[in-house]
Amino acid sequence: MNKQRREKIRQLKTEIDLIKTDLKKVSSELSSILNEEQDAFDNMPEGLQSSYRGMCSEDAIDSMEEASEKLDEVIELLNDIV
DSSP states (O other), rough: HHHHHHHHHHHHHHHHHHHHHHHHHHHHHHHHHHHHHHHHHSSSSSHHHSSHHHHHHHHHHHHHHHHHHHHHHHHHHHHHHH
């Protein structure tokens, strides 16, 4: 491997590290919002949980959980690269 390709790889690793840092921050913020939404849903009366508002909250929780899992997968894949 020549010097030019090694330098490109070094730059890519630096970029990947920055991306991982950003993704970890986003993941942390998403987890915080998810926890708040879950707490809000859990504290709703049962009648409200089964209402339209409650179903929207459950849908949001499910979407955030899926997004959080996907972010964790991406972070793990990036860890495997470097």
